[in-house]
Amino acid sequence: MTMFQHSLAVIAVIAIVFAVAKKMKVCTELTLLLAALGALVAHLIIPMGVDERSALPFTEIIRHLVEGTFNYFDVCMTFLTATFFMTLYKETGGVNYLVRQIVGRFYKKRVFCLLLLLVVMMVPGAVTGSGATTVLTVGGLVGAVLAAMGVAEDRRVALVFILAAMSAACPPINLWTMMAAAGANMPYVGFTAPLALLSIVGALFATFYLTRGTKSDSPVDAVLDTLPEAPQGWNALRAFVPFVVMLVLILGARVVPAYWPVIGLPMIFMLSAAAVLLCSPKKVNVLDVAVTTVVNLKELVGIMVVVGILNQILTLTGARGLISLGVVILPIWLLFAALWLILPVAEGVLQYAVAPLLGVPLIMLFNMKGFNAVIALSTWSVMWPLGDCLPPTAVVGRATVMQLDYKGNYYKGFVKAALVPILFILALCTVSMIFNNQLGNLLGV
Amino acid sequence: MDILVIINAIFTILTYATALFFLVAIVRAFFKTKNVQNALVYCIIMVPFVLRLLRLK
Numbered sequence: 001m002t003m004f005q006h007s008l009a010v011i012a013v014i015a016i017v018f019a020v021a022k023k024m025k026v027c028t029e030l031t032l033l034l035a036a037l038g039a040l041v042a043h044l045i046i047p048m049g050v051d052e053r054s055a056l057p058f059t060e061i062i063r064h065l066v067e068g069t070f071n072y073f074d075v076c077m078t079f080l081t082a083t084f085f086m087t088l089y090k091e092t093g094g095v096n097y098l099v100r101q102i103v104g105r106f107y108k109k110r111v112f113c114l115l116l117l118l119v120v121m122m123v124p125g126a127v128t129g130s131g132a133t134t135v136l137t138v139g140g141l142v143g144a145v146l147a148a149m150g151v152a153e154d155r156r157v158a159l160v161f162i163l164a165a166m167s168a169a170c171p172p173i174n175l176w177t178m179m180a181a182a183g184a185n186m187p188y189v190g191f192t193a194p195l196a197l198l199s200i201v202g203a204l205f206a207t208f209y210l211t212r213g214t215k216s217d218s219p220v221d222a223v224l225d226t227l228p229e230a231p232q233g234w235n236a237l238r239a240f241v242p243f244v245v246m247l248v249l250i251l252g253a254r255v256v257p258a259y260w261p262v263i264g265l266p267m268i269f270m271l272s273a274a275a276v277l278l279c280s281p282k283k284v285n286v287l288d289v290a291v292t293t294v295v296n297l298k299e300l301v302g303i304m305v306v307v308g309i310l311n312q313i314l315t316l317t318g319a320r321g322l323i324s325l326g327v328v329i330l331p332i333w334l335l336f337a338a339l340w341l342i343l344p345v346a347e348g349v350l351q352y353a354v355a356p357l358l359g360v361p362l363i364m365l366f367n368m369k370g371f372n373a374v375i376a377l378s379t380w381s382v383m384w385p386l387g388d389c390l391p392p393t394a395v396v397g398r399a400t401v402m403q404l405d406y407k408g409n410y411y412k413g414f415v416k417a418a419l420v421p422i423l424f425i426l427a428l429c430t431v432s433m434i435f436n437n438q439l440g441n442l443l444g445v
Numbered sequence: 446m447d448i449l450v451i452i453n454a455i456f457t458i459l460t461y462a463t464a465l466f467f468l469v470a471i472v473r474a475f476f477k478t479k480n481v482q483n484a485l486v487y488c489i490i491m492v493p494f495v496l497r498l499l500r501l502k
Contacts, residue, residue, distance in 0.1 A: 029486045069493045070502055076493070077460075080467050261452040270463050290470035291477070298474070302486040305493065 006048045007318035013042040014310075014319070028351065028393050029302035036068070036310040043317040064312050071308030074266075075178055076301050081269035082128035082173065084293045088273050089242065090137045091289050092280035095120075097230035097239055099141045103148075103223055110149070110216045117142050118163065118207050122200075125167025127246070127269070129175040131385055131396040134164040135403050136296050141227065143404040148223040150214040154408055158418035159210040161400040165385035166203040166425075168396075171195045172250065173265070175352060176381040180359030183311075186373065193443040194378035198429060202382065206421035233281025241279045246272040299395060300352070307353040314357075324361035332369060335362070336434050340426040343380055347387030348394065354384060372440035379429040379436070386422050389415055461498065468494040 001009075017038035021031040044056060089095060098120060106113040121142055125134035139160045146156045168174070171192040181188050249268040252260045263271075277286070294301075314320035346354045359380060366376045389397030397414070400406070406414060432439050439445075468491065475487040496502040 027482045027486065029489070030482055033489065066492065066496065066502065069489070070496075073493045073497065076490075077464070077467075081463065084467075259449070261449055261456055263456055264460065266463055267456055267460055270459070287470065287473070290466060291473050294467065294470045294474045295477075298483065298486055298490070301490055305490055 001047050003048055003318055004322065006043075006046055007322040009046050010039050010042045010314075010317040010319045011322065014039050014314075027299075029299065029306050032303065032306045032310050032350075032353065036065075036306070036313045039310075039313045039317055039319065040064075043313070064316055065309055068309030068312030069305050071311055072179060072182075072304040073308075075175060075182075076304050077266040078173065078269070079128060079130060079175070079301060079304070080293060080297060081266040081273070083130060083133045083297055084290055085242070085246075085269045085273040085276065086124045086128060086133055086137045087293045087296070088276045088284070088286070088289050091284045091292075092276060092282045093231040093234060094239055094242075094276065094280065095138055095141060096228050097234040099138070099145065100224060100227055100230055101236075101239075103145055103227065104220060107149075107216055107220045107223055110214075113145075113149075113216065114207050114211060117145060118203055121160070121163040122167045122170055122203060123243075125164060126170040127173060129168055129173035129178070130297070130300060131161075131164035131168035131388055132296070132300060132399050134167045135160065135396060135399045139164060139400060139403045144226055145223070146211070148218055148226055149211065149216050150218075151211050152417075153406065154413040154417040155210040157400055157404050157406045157408075157414045158421070159206060160404060161389055161397055161414070162206040162210075162386075162418055162421050162425075163203055164396050164400065165388055166199040166206070166382070168385045168388075169195060169382040170199040170203075174381050176355040176359065176384045177377055179352060179355035180363060180377055180381070183356040183360035184363040184373075186363065186377075190374045190445045191378055191381075194375050194432070194439065194445060195381065197443070198378060198382040198425075198432060201428060202421070202425035205424050206418075209421055209424075210417070231280075231282040238279040238281070242272050242275040245275040303351045303353065307351075307356065310353065311356050320357075323357060324364065327358065327361035328365045328368070330365070332365075335365075336430065339380065339433070340383060340430045343383040344387030344390060344422075344426070347384045348390030351388075351393050351395065355381075366436070372436040372445065374445045375436040375440045375443075376433055379433040383426055383429045386425060389418065464494055464497050468498065 014035045018031055018035045021034045026034065040061065102113060102116045102120065106116055120138055121134060124137045125131055143156055143160050146159065151159070174191065174195055177191050177195065178188055246268060249263055249271060253263070311320065343354070346358060350357065359377065362380065363373050363377055367373045388395055401410065401414065408414060471487055471491055471494065475484055478484050478487065
């Protein structure tokens, strides 16, 4: 048996274990872990042909598993701290205050009100990199305002989902880009402009397409009555100070790097969370908020830890190299024609695991062909989150449906309503991918 | 520049404290859950936090 056949057999074992575990209703995180363990067992049992190595000692097996859990530890810490910051802001009533202010002042100015709601939706996902966080922190409130503006239920849920997906793609934190770039030894630099352009254009199109034909003709007071009260004592200064702290800490390292300490994104979000506690008139139990954060992020952090293990085992067994080879030898026209479909579907199956598994070899292929890898990776990273409403995982789609208490049909109602904006964003990303060099020159990337 | 070194050291300690804070939250979530699959996922999530705090990795 050659190494090629060995790696192919390992991939087959992963696919079989994944399918069987899913059939037995095992959650996605444990399914991926079982697939990794199955691959490891297959690697130990199946002969490796002429390139035969010594048997893997038990301690080495443990080392690979443990090292795998650390592959995305920094990303997990960023994710947890950013979501803790946003959850704390929500629990202290800051989100309620902001949304009530927007509705109170701008409800009658429909376009401006929609733009402000778009900003409110984009911020949590942009700073955390998670669409689920957007839905869990502000999705319900924005959904209530949209209902008051007369937006139909299907369209409302579709809009909250798409804005959550675009917020996850929006810079400064895009986890798909971060994971794929880390896997390809590529610095996370230069992605801000292309990610912002694609995600904001997509969000704007979805917002105005899905709210077309509606009117803001209810009395403002009646709309405010449908929204939860903000605790007494909140004002504009208190509401904005935590975000100012976050921006200063992020920009400080870029503006005066020689005189700025190495803080790191996790500590920046923790310091911003401390600013929330100092500014908030309402006191909350910090540990309870942390537990809520962990419970809300269990699936996403769990997937990232397990994907790290799977990645380590795929590399050990040669399967990752084989997948990369399979992608790298594909004709480029086929990728241009099919990635808009492959990426969201793969996201629905593998979640964040698609970024290192498909993203890394794709970066290498595009780089090898002389394309602008930064623009190309940005376009894929905006396409991936759109698959978060697709089975078997559908994490953000399910979270949106639960948060907005949607009673309609998931596919015939919600997904159907979201289809046109989704296709628009996929088309926009595909065109940007094809003209990556030109767009790169335009944006100076 | 010496001050920056001291501040960086403080931030390193604070980063470890943040890891400990979230480990405590994960352990609490682990004891609260009644679902076996969720409990297993929490156990897996704990691994890198424990090893980082023990400075083994």
